[in-house]
Each structure stands twice: as structure tokens, then as C-alpha cells.
Amino acid sequence: MASIFTYEPDLPRVASPWITPTDSPKPSTPQPKDPATASKFLSSDQLSDYGVTKLEAEPQEGPTEYKLHLLLRPRRNYSSSSTSSLVSGSQQRRQQSASQASRDSPVLAPSNQSRQNRLEQLTTQLLWRLQQSAPYHASATSDLVLPKLPEAASSLQTPSRPGKLLAGLEESRGALYEIGVSDDGTFVGLTKDEMDESLTNLRAMAASLGCNVEVVRMVVVGDCEWQESMSGVDATANSSKGDRLGKRPFSTFDGQKASLRQHAKLWVAEALVTPDLSSRKKPQVPISSPSATRAEALHLGQSPGFPEQTPLEAHKATEQLRITLTGPTTSGKSSLLGTLSTATLDNGRGKSRLSLLKHRHEIASGVTSSVAQELLGYKEDEIINYAYGNVSSWTDIHASAEDGRLVFVSDSAGHPRYRRTTVRGLVGWAPHWTALCVAADDCENAPSGAGGTSSAQEILGTAGAGIDLANAHLELCLKLDKPLAIVITKLDLASKTSLRQILSKILTAVKAVGRIPSIVPPDQNKVVLESDLATIPQTDNDTIQKIVDQMSKSDGLTSIVPIIMTSAARGTGIRSMHTLLSKLPIPSTPTSHDFVGPVLNPEQPACLFHIEDIFGVPASHEPLASKGVSSVDSGVVIAGHLRFGRLSVGDTVVAGPFPAESDEDESPPNKSGARSSPSSFGASLSHPSSNELARIASRNLVSASITKGEWYHAHIVSLRNLRLPVHSLEAGQVGTLGIVFNLLEEELSNSVFERSPPTAPRVRKGMVVAIPSRHMVETGHTLQAASGFSGSFEDGDINSVTPGSLVVVYIASIRASARVLRVTPHDDHESVARLTEEMDDVFSLDSAVEKEEPEPLIFGSDGVTDLTFEFITNREWIELGSQILVMPGGGHGLYHGSERGEKGVAGLEGFVGRVIEVAD
Structure with missing residues (x-):
């Protein structure tokens, strides 16, 4: 199985090789980038203005590609070229001295099949270069649409607009194509007609992947000359044609044949291929306005000077189910999820869960202390996980499970020491269903073999005597009053007596709160192979469907509690568990007035996103280093769930609440970032004194109308839904947001010391990102933080x-x-x-x-x-x-x-x- 950790935190920069040529001395100190100088270089077509004679050799990996040409036909033979003697290691053949080959041995046109094969190879190569600058590399190419070469046409035609963007390329920073350059960086050049045809083919290839092409620079690198033989009738017509192509024709007549000698300039082009993001919702920024810079236009996905294109057709969303696995420690939660996600049977010592563990101490102790998350896909009767086909990442699961179902499974800690992680898994991320795992051998006469469940006394010592951890988890799940499913694990280690005791305890607790337990018949197959875990049997499908039909006829999703028995070591019940995940009903899409009506809660924002996690990766990236000065990264990547509303890239949002600006008489904030953590209560850390509590509480009681700095404006630069880069995030979905804060630039001082740039505020878990409603904007109200x-x-x-x-x-x-x-x-x-x-x-x-x-x-x-x-x-x-x-x-x-x-x-x-x- 391929590695499931395909995220690349340190991506290669999409930097132009024209910035650091091999024969140019590199300055010891960074040189300021003057926008006027950069504009001059972008508009200049003379090689002398760049001071370059050769580029660095083409990197084997990265988003930069050198191509001699992108033609689907052989190049013409040149009698002389100012760059021909410099060609090395390329497919360009040495020019023949006598140069009668154009008349004696004409080059045959390639077949349409060979041209189509070259076009497919070039498109696949472009896709690979684009993936080099994407954080996630998707290996599935099920929706790859290659351009088709017309039968009668000699070249491709530029499409009116790009097609559907290929999955996984939404956050690609692009790819650079150096056309007319050999692999070692030597300038070879193309004539104007060959360059135009190469760029046309590049645009057609990029459009098939859903990308745009922008020509960054076109530079003259030399001259060339060739001879063409044609009839005298066509000599005059070709003369005017040569003028249009930038060639200088010289005709010599020999009987009825004319030898036409052509002269033309050789060009080298640099083209930037970027994903087409015009379908994303963006604020309208007039490009003609002085405040709307080129960088802003590029950031919003617009082409400077061109109107916004028509949005793409909305992509049909695949339904998504969120479920949390909870239960006491050593109950087999991680092993169950590992078997579900990898189709690997456990060996009783945690073999199936190795891919889920994040920390070394978890592997050593066998105790999960963090929240692990995995993605499963279901389409018809197929189970899509890391054992399915060419799946190596969540992006591949998205592509394979399109129009089916995605199940986002969170595995939480079970040890009482990690209570806050356990409760976060139940309350955070707004799970649709909770799956409580209870070991079948969790009783007094439990076997002591490999993989056996530890008792509370073994976990907690003498303080745990008489404590039932499984019952404590069950009571908490029932109190939360959310849809619940109970999974009895380790069926292979259970005796009839222990299984009867466990079922009796569960049935009594479930019936006591008025819920109806529904036991799924256990799998009768004694031996289940790993190859059997690829599809859902029809018998399991019919059994689970009956339970789902009962839920639809009942009062709600909480009325019936499915109970399923599994074994991650023998594979018993694993297929039934897959069937249950693929059939569980999903609650309706949440709205802003689900809890309280609009009369009692009128100041609801139009969109609300709860922050569950923060990542230390950049929120945005410059697509091309040579296009301007890169600003200080004032963004952050946050993860959470969208409670209601809709978020799109380019939306302006507010984030907070941050600590309000303190008065001068108060103590300064802790610049080191350390703060008293809520987790200190109930742990071994000392409690704050009463005076400290009073001081903190009185500071929090400041009226919201006079607080400053609680809410910061920001704009969204990237979106991911379950690690898949998307155009927008819908209500009820979970994902990550890349936001950049709109920080005010401080006035420049007259001091000799340079003022440090403004820093982004520190985001913490529990904050929200929201879009104010129209009523709030019109009345001037803002979100109010609560003390x-x-x-x-x-x-x-x-x-x-x-x-x-x-x-x-x-x-x-x-x-x-x-x-x-x-x-x-x-x-x-x-x-x-x-x-x-x-x-x-x-x-x-x-x-x-x-x-x-x-x-x-x-x-x-x-x-x-x-x-x-x-x-x-x-x-x-x-x-x-x-x-x-x-x-x-x-x-x-x-x-x-x-x-x-x-x-x-x-x-x-x-x-x-x-x-x-x-x-x-």
C-alpha cells in the first residue's frame, strides 16, 4: 500500500529561472524588487535587457519544465541559425551544411495517431508539473479529460474557456514552461509561427485540466534562415505571408521553380499555467482602480484587464457522514478504524492501527492520546479505502467515491487521563453519529490473552476498583442525546457468559432512557479474508436496510440504537460495519435558526464556522516569485465545521473573539504566547488564587460595546473539504480555511530603525469565523462576545x-x-x-x-x-x-x-x- 501521508509542507517555489541565471553573479545581500524594473522586464523582448545568456539546467522535480517546442509535427530544417551551434542534448538535429534536404528528402507528416500520443504525453507531463506545486498529490486520474486532435486540422484550437478543474489542482501554485529552451538551459528559440502554435497547444492542454495560461515574457534570442522551394505562382503570395510571420523572404527563380530564402527571429517564451478559479465567488474589485493592484487581481483569481468569466457549472456534492468512535481505553477503537480504512486484519497487538497513531508514545504504550481522523468512501457496493485500487490519499477517495458517500471517522482517546480529548471528540466537529465501542470481554472473567481488555483497576490502580469505564462512556453518550450506534469489539476473545453480561448491561441502559436497541445478527462466516473486505455483501445490505427503514418510521434518529458485533482480528462483522456506515441516515442541513427562532435570536450572522484546530502552515503563497514583492504572511490555516451558511474563496469574514485591548494600568499581555490553559483545572497544576480569578473575571466583564481588538477582518484564500481543495464550503461540512487578516499598515516613522510589520493575531481553538448578516451590516452591529x-x-x-x-x-x-x-x-x-x-x-x-x-x-x-x-x-x-x-x-x-x-x-x-x- 502506498503511503497515506502525502502532504508536502515544504513545496518547491514556482520561481522563474530568469531570476538566478547561471552566468550571472548572485548578490550577497537581497536586492530590492522595484516594481518599475519588474514591469520593464516583463514588457521587454530584448535579451540584452535581462543580462542573461543561459538559464540553469532544468530541475528533475519541481514545477518548472523546459521544452524545445510543443509542436505536434516536426520542425522545419534550417540552413543557418545563430543558436544552432549551442544546441546540446536536444532532439534538434544538426543542420546540414549543403541544405538541399528540403528538396531532396522531404519530411513526411506524422500520422494522426502519433500526434495524438504526443499530445497525451505532453498533457500528462503538464499535470505532473502542476502537482509538484500542490500540497497533496492525487494518483487517481479517473476524471482526466485529454484533448482530442481534430482529424483535418494540423494543430489544436484555443478553447473558449477552461474545462472542469481536475481534482487536486485547486491549490496548485502553478507550473512554469520555458519554451524554446533545451534541458541544459541553452536558448534555442522558435520562429514566431512555431511559437504561436506551441502556445496554442499549451493552452489547449491546460484547458483540458481546467487551467489558464499566461505568457510572462517573450524574448528574442537569435536569428535563423531556411529555404523553401515552391512554384512561381505561389512565390508572390508567400512573400506577403512571410511578412505576416515576421520573416524576410528572398526569392531566386530557376525555371518554373522558385527557391525562397526566409529569415526570421528566434523567440523564447516563459508561460505560467495556473488553475482556473473563476468559478469561485469573489468580491468585485475594479482592476482600473488605483487601489486594485496586480497582486490583488491575481489573488482573486482574475486576469488583469479582462472581465470575470462565467462561473462553472456547480459540481454535484457527494453526501458526507461524520461519526466519532468513543469508548474506554483498550476497547479496540483504533484497531477497528485501522481495519476499516486499510482492510488489514489485526494480529492482536495493534497491527491494523499503526497507520493511525501520531506519536511515538502511542506506539510504545498502545494508548491513544490524540484524535485521529480517517476518510472512508462508499459507492454502490464498493468499499473505497486505502486497499481500493490506486488510492493513496483522501483526494483519491474523493475522486473514487464521487456521487456516492464519504464517511469522516474520528477516533478519540479512551483513557480517563485524556478526558478532554474524549469529550472533544464527542462534542467537537459536530458528529452526526456516535459509535460507542465496548469490548466483548470487558467483564470480571475476561481472558488474559494477547489483545485482552484491561479492567479499570488495571488502568487506574486501586482507585479504579469497582469503576465501570464502559458504563461511564455509555451514560455520557446517552446524556448528549445524539444518534448513537454501539459496536461490540473483540468478539473473538469473548465467551458466551461475558458476551451475555455485556449485552445485558447495554440493553438495560439503552431502554432506561426510552430508546430502542436493534441488534444486527452477527456474521456467520468463521473465516473472513482481507480480500473479502472490498465489497458489501447483499445479505448485510438487506439486514441494515431494515434497521434504517425503522429509523425513518420512528420519531427521530435517536430513537433506535443499532448494536453490531465485530472482530478486527478475524474480520467478523467488519463488512456489516461498512454496510452500517454506508446506510446510516444523515440529519438535515443545519440552518441559523435550528436552536432558537429568529425572534429570540435576531443577531445571527449569515455564516458561522467553529474553529476546532489550527495548523502551522502558510495560508497563501505567491504564484510566481518574479511578479512582485511577497508580503509578510499574516494568515493562518484553521480547521473546523461550518455550522450554517456558505463560505467561498475571496469572502470577507470576521474572526474572534480575541482578547480585548487592555488598558494602560493593566499588566501587559504575555508576549511569549503562554497563557493559563483551561485544562489546568482538574489536572495536577496549581489553581489560580482568588485574587487572580477576580482580576481575570473583571477584565472579561468589559462591555462589548467598548472593547477593541476582539474581532479582526480577514479574507479567505483557500478552502478544503476533508482535505480536498474546493471552491466553496457548504453548511454542515467540515474542512480547513486559509485566512489572511486585513491588518492595517502602521505609519512609517522617521527613526533609522525599520518598523516591524504588523503581526497576525493568535488564533485559538473555540473561536469562530463568521460573515455578518445584511441586517448587522446595515445597522452597524457586530458580533458580541460573551463573558x-x-x-x-x-x-x-x-x-x-x-x-x-x-x-x-x-x-x-x-x-x-x-x-x-x-x-x-x-x-x-x-x-x-x-x-x-x-x-x-x-x-x-x-x-x-x-x-x-x-x-x-x-x-x-x-x-x-x-x-x-x-x-x-x-x-x-x-x-x-x-x-x-x-x-x-x-x-x-x-x-x-x-x-x-x-x-x-x-x-x-x-x-x-x-x-x-x-x-x-
């Missing part, structure tokens, strides 16, 4: 949370530390505006400890209780009506490590509610 909020809970155990206690809250992509301000019955809920007046009294933790008294039980109407929270470290943007998960953050949990370096472990006990009010 606190109120939530409504139906769980009666929420009364164990007392005012002043520290908790960790999870809302969408937010994971933040908060302090409980008030606990009130639902009927007596007070507004947050009035509660903020009493926050000073609540902040005094020392006095609150002194007056500590037993809190009476508080119950609202129908057992509903409202809690008011206040964020400790940062202000957050919260959507009214969104789900909230509150977990204890200040207690010892299961146990608190007392030794140096030992981490405390907290349980999965939490309370689930809804946000009913937000405090600015």
Missing part, C-alpha cells in the same frame, strides 16, 4: 454544583473554564443583566469559603434548574440555544495524583443542558 451565560438543565443532580465552584464547559468547539455564579429554579430565573451587578460579591472566594453552609436542594418547574456561569480566561461567542456540557473541573475526580509529574484523572460525569441567555 458569561445561563443554561437550563433537566438533570436533578445538577444541584450538586454549588455557586463559586469551578467547572469546565463544552459548547460546540469551546472548551473553557467557568465559575458558577448562581443556581436558581427555572421559574425564578433572573436576567443576566441584573446578575452581573452582584458578581463582585461572588468573586470574593475567600469570604464565600468562610460563610460556607449546606446548600438546600433547588428544583424548578418539572425538575428544571438554571445555572449562571462566568468565563475565567477568555470571552467566547455563544449561540443561543446551543447544547452545553458541564463537567466538574476543580475536584479530584477519580483520583488526584500526589506525586511529582503525576496527572490527576477526572471522571466522565457531566450535565447536559441548553444555553438560554448570554451575558455581554
Whole structure:
């Protein structure tokens, strides 16, 4: 199997070899790039203006290609050429001295088949050069449309517009073609008609891949001469034709034949091939405006001086399902996902999961500590993973599963020590379904063989005695009230007694919350080969379809819980698991008013993107280094899910909330980037003092109307949906955004020291990227960050949370530390505006400890209780009506490590509610 890690973080630059010629001395210090000088070079056609006589040799890899010509026919024979003596290592034959070959041995025209073969080879070579400047290299070429050579025409015709952009080329930085140059960098040159024909062929090849061609420079490198024999009737006509081609004809008559001697200049061209992005939505920037520079036009995908082209036909999107694997440690989650994605059976020691592990300590310990994500594809009865055909990356899976289904699977940690990673996998990325993995041998009499499941006492020591980790995960999944499927793993290690106990425990918990369990009959095949995991059997298809039909007839997707039994070692149930993933219903597309109606929540943005992860790669790249000064990268690549709306490349967005600008009397921010992490609560790190909490909280209580620097304007420069570069991101999809902040340039000072360029703000997880609604723009309103909020809970155990206690809250992509301000019955809920007046009294933790008294039980109407929270470290943007998960953050949990370096472990006990009010 090919390597699945095909991302190239350090791509070769698409730099013109004209910048650093071999015979030109390289300056020891960088020279300033004068736009006027660059413009002169781009418009000049004289080689002397460049001071170059030869280019560097053609690199074997990279986005630069040297071609003597791109003709589909042999070149003419020249009697003399000023560059012929310099040709070496090329297909250009030495010119014959007597040069009667044009009359004695005419060159036969190649057949149409040989010309078509050369055209296909040239197009494939162009594709390879374009992929050299793309972060992801796709090996699938199922949608490659090669240009067809017309039967009667001697050359191709330039198409009116590029065709469909080939998958994987959306983020290619382009390719440079040096035409008329040999492989060692020697200038050979082409006549004007040959150069025009070569550029026409290049445009046709590029159009078949969905790309544009821009001629960067055309330079005269020499002269040539050749003789043509023709009848006297055509001599006069050819004379005028020679003038049009830039040739100087000299005729000598011999009887009825005329020997026509032609002179012409030899040209070398540099052409830039870039993906056609005109179908992406872009802001209208008038090119004639002085503020609209050439770089801005290129960044928006426009051609300077030309109108925007008609958008391409919208590409039919493949349906996408997101599912999260959760469960206790050693329950076989990673091994199951490894078998699903690679069709490799496990050996009981983690063979199938090796491709998923990110860190060395995960391989050594066998314990997953991070979130691993994989992509599966389904089309009809075919399973598309890394064992399917020529698939080596997610881009190949996209291409192979077109018009089918894509399943985005996240594997989360299961050890109690990594509770925050476990909960992020359940709450973050907005999964459509949750798959709880429970080992079939997870009981007291579990076997001790290879791959056996560890008990809680073996994992946690004496503190884990009597704790059921599988039941804790099951209770949390049921509290979140999301579509749930239960996967019983390690069926090969289970006895009938242990399997009966596990099923009894699961069925009891599922029925207790009013859900209906539906057990999928286990696979009757005792032996399943890896080759059998390529397709979905019809029997499994019919069985799963019956369960899906029951879901469609029930009240919702949460009413029925499918239960499936698998074994990653023997392959039992793996095909049934594939069938389940290919058939599970997908919820409807989310909108901005799913949680609360427009009357209660009128200030919703038009588009909302939750940030789940940040990557340290550049957000944008200069397509050609010789085209201008490259600015300081003020962008960042972020990952997350699009809650609602639609994002496209070129959209102007706002990102935040960032820490507000502090007053002069406050302490300066930490320039090193270190900050108090919400994860410090519940871990072995020391808690901040009450004075520190009060100071941080009072800073967060600044009114949103006077805060500055909370929201930054930016524009989107790249988009990926499940690693596939796309034109736009639709509601409900996950992907990555490359955004560049619109930073204001500071005024130049008169100091001798150069002022440092403005730096981009630091993005963190939990922030949002949004497009303000039309109403917000017209009224001048902006997004309001929240310093606190109120939530409504139906769980009666929420009364164990007392005012002043520290908790960790999870809302969408937010994971933040908060302090409980008030606990009130639902009927007596007070507004947050009035509660903020009493926050000073609540902040005094020392006095609150002194007056500590037993809190009476508080119950609202129908057992509903409202809690008011206040964020400790940062202000957050919260959507009214969104789900909230509150977990204890200040207690010892299961146990608190007392030794140096030992981490405390907290349980999965939490309370689930809804946000009913937000405090600015």
C-alpha cells in the first residue's frame, strides 16, 4: 500500500529561472524588487535587457519544465541559425551544411495517431508539473479529460474557456514552461509561427485540466534562415505571408521553380499555467482602480484587464457522514478504524492501527492520546479505502467515491487521563453519529490473552476498583442525546457468559432512557479474508436496510440504537460495519435558526464556522516569485465545521473573539504566547488564587460595546473539504480555511530603525469565523462576545454544583473554564443583566469559603434548574440555544495524583443542558 501521508509542507517555489541565471553573479545581500524594473522586464523582448545568456539546467522535480517546442509535427530544417551551434542534448538535429534536404528528402507528416500520443504525453507531463506545486498529490486520474486532435486540422484550437478543474489542482501554485529552451538551459528559440502554435497547444492542454495560461515574457534570442522551394505562382503570395510571420523572404527563380530564402527571429517564451478559479465567488474589485493592484487581481483569481468569466457549472456534492468512535481505553477503537480504512486484519497487538497513531508514545504504550481522523468512501457496493485500487490519499477517495458517500471517522482517546480529548471528540466537529465501542470481554472473567481488555483497576490502580469505564462512556453518550450506534469489539476473545453480561448491561441502559436497541445478527462466516473486505455483501445490505427503514418510521434518529458485533482480528462483522456506515441516515442541513427562532435570536450572522484546530502552515503563497514583492504572511490555516451558511474563496469574514485591548494600568499581555490553559483545572497544576480569578473575571466583564481588538477582518484564500481543495464550503461540512487578516499598515516613522510589520493575531481553538448578516451590516452591529451565560438543565443532580465552584464547559468547539455564579429554579430565573451587578460579591472566594453552609436542594418547574456561569480566561461567542456540557473541573475526580509529574484523572460525569441567555 502506498503511503497515506502525502502532504508536502515544504513545496518547491514556482520561481522563474530568469531570476538566478547561471552566468550571472548572485548578490550577497537581497536586492530590492522595484516594481518599475519588474514591469520593464516583463514588457521587454530584448535579451540584452535581462543580462542573461543561459538559464540553469532544468530541475528533475519541481514545477518548472523546459521544452524545445510543443509542436505536434516536426520542425522545419534550417540552413543557418545563430543558436544552432549551442544546441546540446536536444532532439534538434544538426543542420546540414549543403541544405538541399528540403528538396531532396522531404519530411513526411506524422500520422494522426502519433500526434495524438504526443499530445497525451505532453498533457500528462503538464499535470505532473502542476502537482509538484500542490500540497497533496492525487494518483487517481479517473476524471482526466485529454484533448482530442481534430482529424483535418494540423494543430489544436484555443478553447473558449477552461474545462472542469481536475481534482487536486485547486491549490496548485502553478507550473512554469520555458519554451524554446533545451534541458541544459541553452536558448534555442522558435520562429514566431512555431511559437504561436506551441502556445496554442499549451493552452489547449491546460484547458483540458481546467487551467489558464499566461505568457510572462517573450524574448528574442537569435536569428535563423531556411529555404523553401515552391512554384512561381505561389512565390508572390508567400512573400506577403512571410511578412505576416515576421520573416524576410528572398526569392531566386530557376525555371518554373522558385527557391525562397526566409529569415526570421528566434523567440523564447516563459508561460505560467495556473488553475482556473473563476468559478469561485469573489468580491468585485475594479482592476482600473488605483487601489486594485496586480497582486490583488491575481489573488482573486482574475486576469488583469479582462472581465470575470462565467462561473462553472456547480459540481454535484457527494453526501458526507461524520461519526466519532468513543469508548474506554483498550476497547479496540483504533484497531477497528485501522481495519476499516486499510482492510488489514489485526494480529492482536495493534497491527491494523499503526497507520493511525501520531506519536511515538502511542506506539510504545498502545494508548491513544490524540484524535485521529480517517476518510472512508462508499459507492454502490464498493468499499473505497486505502486497499481500493490506486488510492493513496483522501483526494483519491474523493475522486473514487464521487456521487456516492464519504464517511469522516474520528477516533478519540479512551483513557480517563485524556478526558478532554474524549469529550472533544464527542462534542467537537459536530458528529452526526456516535459509535460507542465496548469490548466483548470487558467483564470480571475476561481472558488474559494477547489483545485482552484491561479492567479499570488495571488502568487506574486501586482507585479504579469497582469503576465501570464502559458504563461511564455509555451514560455520557446517552446524556448528549445524539444518534448513537454501539459496536461490540473483540468478539473473538469473548465467551458466551461475558458476551451475555455485556449485552445485558447495554440493553438495560439503552431502554432506561426510552430508546430502542436493534441488534444486527452477527456474521456467520468463521473465516473472513482481507480480500473479502472490498465489497458489501447483499445479505448485510438487506439486514441494515431494515434497521434504517425503522429509523425513518420512528420519531427521530435517536430513537433506535443499532448494536453490531465485530472482530478486527478475524474480520467478523467488519463488512456489516461498512454496510452500517454506508446506510446510516444523515440529519438535515443545519440552518441559523435550528436552536432558537429568529425572534429570540435576531443577531445571527449569515455564516458561522467553529474553529476546532489550527495548523502551522502558510495560508497563501505567491504564484510566481518574479511578479512582485511577497508580503509578510499574516494568515493562518484553521480547521473546523461550518455550522450554517456558505463560505467561498475571496469572502470577507470576521474572526474572534480575541482578547480585548487592555488598558494602560493593566499588566501587559504575555508576549511569549503562554497563557493559563483551561485544562489546568482538574489536572495536577496549581489553581489560580482568588485574587487572580477576580482580576481575570473583571477584565472579561468589559462591555462589548467598548472593547477593541476582539474581532479582526480577514479574507479567505483557500478552502478544503476533508482535505480536498474546493471552491466553496457548504453548511454542515467540515474542512480547513486559509485566512489572511486585513491588518492595517502602521505609519512609517522617521527613526533609522525599520518598523516591524504588523503581526497576525493568535488564533485559538473555540473561536469562530463568521460573515455578518445584511441586517448587522446595515445597522452597524457586530458580533458580541460573551463573558458569561445561563443554561437550563433537566438533570436533578445538577444541584450538586454549588455557586463559586469551578467547572469546565463544552459548547460546540469551546472548551473553557467557568465559575458558577448562581443556581436558581427555572421559574425564578433572573436576567443576566441584573446578575452581573452582584458578581463582585461572588468573586470574593475567600469570604464565600468562610460563610460556607449546606446548600438546600433547588428544583424548578418539572425538575428544571438554571445555572449562571462566568468565563475565567477568555470571552467566547455563544449561540443561543446551543447544547452545553458541564463537567466538574476543580475536584479530584477519580483520583488526584500526589506525586511529582503525576496527572490527576477526572471522571466522565457531566450535565447536559441548553444555553438560554448570554451575558455581554
